[in-house]
Amino acid sequence: MKQGLIHIYTGAGKGKTTAAVGLGIRAYGQGLKVFMVQFLKGWLTGEMNTIASLGPCFQLFQYKENDKFTWGMTDEEMKGIKGEIRIGLNYTIEAVMSGEWDLIIMDEIIAAVNCGFLPLEEVVEILKIKPLKLELVLTGRDAPLELIELADYVSEITASKHPMEKGIVAREGIEY
Structure with a gap:
């Protein structure tokens, strides 16, 4: 039986989700089943289109109501998203415990913790109770130190330069 490991992609640079999806595509290409939950994301992205075409062995759960970054949300929108994030966490826990999946991606779960939408302790518990073979x-x-300590891989993606600094907005197919 292979042992599943814990990966964290963190840092201020672009590409954390891209790296996670890339790992998911690699796993899928080797016959593994992948489940992905996008916390704090609810807009149409290129990876969603690709994942949708892969069929039941690569599933994506995403919110339909959230189309903003947290820094652009009103207090009312922030309260509303908290319930949706709880639903996403419940789906994640169910997927972890089901034994059905080989790889589970929790995209932006660290941001959900850092914004106060989820308790860090609950995410730590998921890492501690994961089945042995689950990645x-x-x-x-x-990423909080408690998560880093439990992880096997931690990749910090830094931002040395970003086009937003020049006023270039997110571009379809590149940033989303």
């Missing part, structure tokens, strides 16, 4: 991936800026 887990967590993404988001500023």
